[in-house]
Amino acid sequence: MSVKQLLVLDGEKGELVKTSGRLGKGNEVSDAKTLAALKSHSEAERRRRERINAHFATLRGLVPSNEKMDKATLLAEVISQVKQMKKTAACASEGLHIPMDHDEVQVEEFEENQGNGTETIFSLKASLCSDYRPDLLSNLRQSIDDLPVKLLRAEISTLGGRVKSVFFLAASEEGPEARDVVISSVHSALSNILDKVSASAEYAQSFFPRKRPRVSY
Structure with missing residues (x-):
């Protein structure tokens, strides 16, 4: 038996400290492995503290304070x-119409006006958010023209290959059921266009390879 100094990890300081203890010859190999593991842990802990302190230094530079x-x-x-x-x-x-990452169709009433005579005019706000396709705007315009509504104005915004189209519509109402029918028709028309856009995107991904093949002429 002999008395040797050991290196023990101090949890509070995160450093190796020396201590004494009695060791037998048979434990020398396992003690060497333990010592190597402790050194590795201590080094990893030191690097972690350095990264944390560096991030705090960056935050201090970003926060305006004297x-x-x-x-x-x-x-x-x-x-x-x-x-x-x-x-x-x-x-x-x-008030800005920013395209989102997910596809959606929304139709809602945003205003109600009384028309001339007994005719009641109500307004709708319909929007569609999807990936951009060359024929998207023409399909939207054709669908709106086929609906029993009047297009007041349109607002279209794009961001990173995404597009959001917002239409403000007016329609005449002959009763509560007629209003529901118009809202349902607008929503159905925009949903059909969204389905075509999604199908077109899936077809393009499956049919056309991402890498352009080499072609010899």
């Missing part, structure tokens, strides 16, 4: 500023 803040105060300030930025972005995009 006084030095501890980590908890810094995180609280960053959270506050992110919330304010989200609020500002929501206010800036209010």
Whole structure:
């Protein structure tokens, strides 16, 4: 038996510290493996602390403040500023029709006006969000022309290959059932166009390869 110094990992400091203990000759191999594992863990812990401190240094550079803040105060300030930025972005995009990542069709009433005489005019807001296709706009216009509605105005926006088309429509109403029929017809027409767009996208992905094949003439 002999007395040797051991390296033990200090959980609070994340460092290896020396300690003494009695070791037998038969334990030398296992002790060497333990020592190597402890060194590896200590090195990984040191690198992790360095990355965390580097990220905190970056946050301190982004947060406008003249006084030095501890980590908890810094995180609280960053959270506050992110919330304010989200609020500002929501206010800036209010009223804008931004294409979303998912396909959708929406039809809703947004205004109601009384027409001349006994005729009641009600307004609809219909929107379709999908991938862009060359024949999409012409199909939309043809479908709207076939519906018993009048197109007041249209707003179309694109973003990264996505398009959102918003139509403001007016229709005459002869009763509650007639209004429901018009809303259902508009929704059905836009849904049919969306189905064609989705089918076209699936066909293009399955029929055309992503890589252009080599062709010899």
